[in-house]
Amino acid sequence: MIKSVLKNSVVRRFLVFVSIVIAAAALSSDFLRIKHDLSFLYSINKYFWAVFIQAFPFVMGGAFISAYISRINSGDAKRKWFDNFIKRNRLAPFVVSVLFPSCDCSSSVIFAGMLKNGVPFSSSITYYLVAPLLNPIVILSTFFAFPGDVKMIVSRIFIGIIISILVPLILCRIFRDGSKVLIEQHKEEHSYHEEGCSCGCSHHSVKESIFISAGRELIHVLPFVIGGIIASSVFQTFFPKEAFSFSKAGSVLIIQTLMMMAAAFTLSVCATSDAFIAASFRGFLSSGSILGFLLLGPMIDVKNVIVLSSYFKKRFVILLTIIVFIVTFILSIAFSYLIFR
Amino acid sequence: MINRKNRIIYHVESAILSLYSIIFLILIVSGKISEFIHPRYIFILAGASLAGIIIVLNRIKENQIPHYHGKMLLRISIMIFPLFLSFVSRNMKADYSEAAGSKEISVDKSTSFGFGKNDDILEYRNKELIILTEENFLKVTQDIYDNPKLYLDRKITYTGTVMKKKFSGRKDELALVRMVMVCCAADLAPSGFICRYDNAFELENNSWQIITGIIIVETSKDGDFPLVRILDVRSAEKPEQEYLYPF
Numbered sequence: 001m002i003k004s005v006l007k008n009s010v011v012r013r014f015l016v017f018v019s020i021v022i023a024a025a026a027l028s029s030d031f032l033r034i035k036h037d038l039s040f041l042y043s044i045n046k047y048f049w050a051v052f053i054q055a056f057p058f059v060m061g062g063a064f065i066s067a068y069i070s071r072i073n074s075g076d077a078k079r080k081w082f083d084n085f086i087k088r089n090r091l092a093p094f095v096v097s098v099l100f101p102s103c104d105c106s107s108s109v110i111f112a113g114m115l116k117n118g119v120p121f122s123s124s125i126t127y128y129l130v131a132p133l134l135n136p137i138v139i140l141s142t143f144f145a146f147p148g149d150v151k152m153i154v155s156r157i158f159i160g161i162i163i164s165i166l167v168p169l170i171l172c173r174i175f176r177d178g179s180k181v182l183i184e185q186h187k188e189e190h191s192y193h194e195e196g197c198s199c200g201c202s203h204h205s206v207k208e209s210i211f212i213s214a215g216r217e218l219i220h221v222l223p224f225v226i227g228g229i230i231a232s233s234v235f236q237t238f239f240p241k242e243a244f245s246f247s248k249a250g251s252v253l254i255i256q257t258l259m260m261m262a263a264a265f266t267l268s269v270c271a272t273s274d275a276f277i278a279a280s281f282r283g284f285l286s287s288g289s290i291l292g293f294l295l296l297g298p299m300i301d302v303k304n305v306i307v308l309s310s311y312f313k314k315r316f317v318i319l320l321t322i323i324v325f326i327v328t329f330i331l332s333i334a335f336s337y338l339i340f341r
Numbered sequence: 342m343i344n345r346k347n348r349i350i351y352h353v354e355s356a357i358l359s360l361y362s363i364i365f366l367i368l369i370v371s372g373k374i375s376e377f378i379h380p381r382y383i384f385i386l387a388g389a390s391l392a393g394i395i396i397v398l399n400r401i402k403e404n405q406i407p408h409y410h411g412k413m414l415l416r417i418s419i420m421i422f423p424l425f426l427s428f429v430s431r432n433m434k435a436d437y438s439e440a441a442g443s444k445e446i447s448v449d450k451s452t453s454f455g456f457g458k459n460d461d462i463l464e465y466r467n468k469e470l471i472i473l474t475e476e477n478f479l480k481v482t483q484d485i486y487d488n489p490k491l492y493l494d495r496k497i498t499y500t501g502t503v504m505k506k507k508f509s510g511r512k513d514e515l516a517l518v519r520m521v522m523v524c525c526a527a528d529l530a531p532s533g534f535i536c537r538y539d540n541a542f543e544l545e546n547n548s549w550q551i552i553t554g555i556i557i558v559e560t561s562k563d564g565d566f567p568l569v570r571i572l573d574v575r576s577a578e579k580p581e582q583e584y585l586y587p588f
Contacts, residue, residue, distance in 0.1 A: 041430040048423055050377045050526035053365060057382070057389035064392075141523070144588065212403055215396035219354050223419040230422065236527065273524030280530070 040237050047233035052226065054270060055105040059225050060218060062106025066113025067213035086119050093127035094161070097134040104132040104271050104298045105307075109221055112182070112311035121178020122168035129167060129324070132271040132298035133160035142294070145275035151339050152287065156294050159331050163295065166327050167320070174319060181316035224310040228303030232268030235302065239266060256289035257332050261325065264297035271298035288336020292328060300324045347406045350413050355397045357420045362393030378525045379586055466491050473499035475580070478519055479587055482532055489558045489567040497569060498553040500577045501533050505546045515541045517552055517569070522584040532585065538571040551577040 069082070086092040102110060111128035115121065132138060133156065146152045175181055260281070269277055274297045278290045300321050308317045368374040369387055378386065462484045465471055471492070473481055478499070485492045501517035518533030536554060544550060554569040 041426065045423075045426045045430040047527045048426065052423065053368075053374070053377045053386060054382060054525040056361070056365065057385040060389040060392055208399060211392075211396055211399045214392075215358075215400055216407075218393075218396065219358060222358070223416040226423060227419050230419075233527075269528065270524050273528040276523045276530070277528060 043237040044230075044233045047236050048229055051229045051233065051268075051270065055225060055229065058103050058106040059109060059221060060214070062102060062109030062113075063214040063217035063221065064210065065100065065102075065106070065110050066116075066217050067210045069113050069117050069119075070213055086114075086123055090123075093123050093164070094130060094134065096127060097131040098136075101135040101137070102131045103135055103138070104301070104304055105225070107131045108304055108307040108311070109217060111308075113217070115178065115182060121175065121181075122172050124178070125168040125171060125320075126164045129299050130160060130164035133157060133164075133295075135271065137272045138275075138298065141272050142275040145279040146282075152291065152294075155291055155335055155339060159291070159335055160295055160299075162331060163299070163324065163327050167323050170323050170327075171316075171320065175316065181312050183311060183313060221307060221310055224307045225303070228268070228306035231302045231306065232266070235266040235268070253286050253288050253333060253336060256285050257292040257329060257336075260285065260289040260293040261296045261329060261332075264293045265301050265325075267297075268301040268303040269297055274298070286336065287340040288332050291336065291340075292332035295332060296325065296328045299328070344406065347408065350417070351400070351406050353417055354420075355400045357417070358393055359397040360424075362390040362397070365390040365393075376526065376583065379522055382525075468495070470496045470498065473497065475582060475585060478585055479521065479532060482534070485534075485556065485567050489556070489565040492556045492567065493558050495556050496553065496572075497534075497556055498551065499533075500549065500551045500580065503544045503546055503548050503550055504531060504533075505541075505544075511537070513537050513539055513541050515544060517550060519585050520583070522586055529584065534567060534569045536569045536571050538574065544574070549577045549579050551575050 086096070089095075107128050110131070111124055114124040114127065139153070139157065142153050142156055172178070260278075264274070267277075275294060278293050281290055281293075305317060305321055308320070312320075365374075365386055368377070369383055369390070374380075374383055374386070461477070462480060465477070465481050465484065466488075471481060499517070501519050504516040504518050506516065514535060514537060516531065516533055516535045518531035520529045521532045522529055534556075536552065537557075538544070551574070552569070552571050553573040554571040557568050557570050559566045559568060
């Protein structure tokens, strides 16, 4: 009897709901008398809101840029110019990165938007990797965090550009058809509607449809952004940056670099402020390992991996992460010997 | 039935987006936003929040219910989880010794904010009593760390929050710091001095105090390190601008 009742999905869902309500009530009152042990929740909450509030406008901006790209009609002069520019000009991703600065929160959304709308696979990856590093605020913050350290500032930009060229070259060898890395749902969705198309949707003015497309994009990506930030908040609470500093002076450069890259990946610090965190490691960690931290963080981290997985197939996200990690590691070590010794 | 379910999900998503936009606008209007992000982001956040509301209005007008597939309940749960988290931790208070990844941070490793030497600093080097304010706190503190011997035996007074950690294991030690925000509350870092005070145990962790003391210098294998020997301490009100912003 009980078994048959429990098999009912409505009953099961109701029980889960009741359990959640009881847990919430217990946590929010002194019922369990363990409130003092839950102070980590405050920390997670504070990290989360700080990063989420800061990321929200950039994710929104990314959604609008993505919507704008998709809204320019194929017959439009603007579209032709944009297509020619980005498809034929190898420098286009770098120019776009400088002209339309974006940070790591929005670059994933724009990356997917570019690919959906026919921008070449290699250019899209280059833009995704290099945009946060060429952001003027990121460059300025590196300049302030490493005053007078021209090597570090130039290395971050220069090696970042090299990585953004090398990684697409490798990925294009693995994925011959770039459009196949997108999850089917995104490939098939109508990115824009032309008058008289047979999609069955109602048609709106350009402004309206940009808001509608941006809204869809934003709503789609929001749970992944929130999930990514929650994951990085948990990491930041339980593994503060000092946890990664055990590989102090004396240990080999390789271990230090791996540790700092692991820190960049898990902490998911915003690209605009990571230079200051990196600067606090100066003096007891090698410059090469700090460079690894500065390069990897804006390109790939826990938050970005979760957001990317909402648009791209798992295999692509995993390979992108691994390749960026390996290329960054090798170049950080190599340039550390060439420049910082 | 499917249409009804899709319609509910569609409106719940719109409601969540509008809720976040409204929360951000309330935080901006109430001034509490500066507890979370650097003031330079306030305008773009206001713009994004208004855009969020316009998006929701467009969604209501559009009323084109998509065919949802996948784990929609999970998506919605993740979207509302932060609200639940805030509710649970609403009565908890900030602990600067634990917050912002500063569990083991020592003030001597405080971040350099890249202030160069200028005439303003030279003026402080010659003063008998150095008064730290929100405007000069970071550049003067950095200069004291860079040139501790120039400030030896000078009097200093400033307001800060008490951070009790074991710096060198002495019982008379505490740090009086201001938290510095570069970008958002996730990168908060302490700036200030480790202080020596016989009655350190009387001062509560995270309480706001105004102190007057003398700068002393300790030398170790890592070099000279400035500390403050407290002469006078009084409790202070939490400043209107809780955090310091280097730029």
